[in-house]
Amino acid sequence: MAKNIKVYSHQNLRRLMEEQGLGAYRGDQIFKWLWQKDVSDFELMTDIARTWRKRLKQEFSIVGLDLIKRRKAPDKSQKFLFRTQDNRYLESVFIPEQRRQTICVSSQIGCALGCRFCATGLIPLQRNLAGYEIAEQIQIIKRCVASPITNIVFMGMGEPLLNLGGLFESLEIICSSLGFGIGQRRITVSTAGIIEGMEILLKSRYKVKLAISLNFVNQDLRAAMMPVARKNPLKELLKLARKYSYEKHRVTFEYVLIHKINDSLQDARELLRLIKNIPSKINLISYNPHPRLPFKRPETKRIEQFYQYLLSSSHTVVLRKSRGGKILAGCGQLALDLTNTKNPL
Numbered sequence: 001m002a003k004n005i006k007v008y009s010h011q012n013l014r015r016l017m018e019e020q021g022l023g024a025y026r027g028d029q030i031f032k033w034l035w036q037k038d039v040s041d042f043e044l045m046t047d048i049a050r051t052w053r054k055r056l057k058q059e060f061s062i063v064g065l066d067l068i069k070r071r072k073a074p075d076k077s078q079k080f081l082f083r084t085q086d087n088r089y090l091e092s093v094f095i096p097e098q099r100r101q102t103i104c105v106s107s108q109i110g111c112a113l114g115c116r117f118c119a120t121g122l123i124p125l126q127r128n129l130a131g132y133e134i135a136e137q138i139q140i141i142k143r144c145v146a147s148p149i150t151n152i153v154f155m156g157m158g159e160p161l162l163n164l165g166g167l168f169e170s171l172e173i174i175c176s177s178l179g180f181g182i183g184q185r186r187i188t189v190s191t192a193g194i195i196e197g198m199e200i201l202l203k204s205r206y207k208v209k210l211a212i213s214l215n216f217v218n219q220d221l222r223a224a225m226m227p228v229a230r231k232n233p234l235k236e237l238l239k240l241a242r243k244y245s246y247e248k249h250r251v252t253f254e255y256v257l258i259h260k261i262n263d264s265l266q267d268a269r270e271l272l273r274l275i276k277n278i279p280s281k282i283n284l285i286s287y288n289p290h291p292r293l294p295f296k297r298p299e300t301k302r303i304e305q306f307y308q309y310l311l312s313s314s315h316t317v318v319l320r321k322s323r324g325g326k327i328l329a330g331c332g333q334l335a336l337d338l339t340n341t342k343n344p345l
């Protein structure tokens, strides 16, 4: 079977073309055709001689994800369901705003971390997504919405820092001037708090933004709600967050407000105490309920009180508007909507 040329990283593509006798620079040309020019037929790669195009076509295929379903929410965000070549499913979200057009990508199929409040955590981990499969989510959505994409967030299904290979390979495509050309400051990797992965990201050549899904200010409660915290304790996590803020970018702490679990003023006080020495931004998100989970969003008054309290600090605090809730496309709601598709699982 012809090998899918999209699986090759930029460097591997250069190496491959050299081995084929075409010269490494052909690897740059093909990479650009595939990712920047979004071409899926070797015949259209017109700066490559016809005989070579024919040979490439005989030896390689160009395949990626299949778009299975697209749903639009009244607030204009959109949810996309994709199928991989090995018949697995994943979702991504497009969030248009006045000045930013953001795509929220998935990094894994399912998730092994099982955070209690997250619907994705109900789907067992099937596998990591390859770098090209992460980049394909962006490429297909870009094509569908016909609009330039300004920001990428790794906040969809899965934990990106448990798929560092896929993450770095996709970043190569996303950031390269021969790929999507999106600046690293416009890319946010969100983690539930994988300390080892954060250390590797910190040492890597990438200067992307880091968001930490903090949510609970007490180690025991955090470990109960986010089992990953048992092996990645709060104290260590905050130490590393501080390092990231000083050495790369100011980190963002994501705090999902859940009714009567973590929405008291006492929680807000403790949050500020914990992060007082960390230059950071706080993103407050009111919980997006999911029919398969028992948790609720706090009352608006309680959210407002929490938010106002945080505003008294020196941190930048943003109360994020919930987007896509009506189509279960909000934060923590991606759980594979396979209804009304031709190929349900």
Ligand code: SF4
Pocket (backbone or CB within 6 Å): 111, 112, 113, 114, 115, 118, 119, 120, 121, 122, 156, 157, 158, 159, 192, 213, 332
């Ligand atoms: S919040 Fe993130 S890490 Fe936790 S279960 Fe959901 S997808 Fe996985």
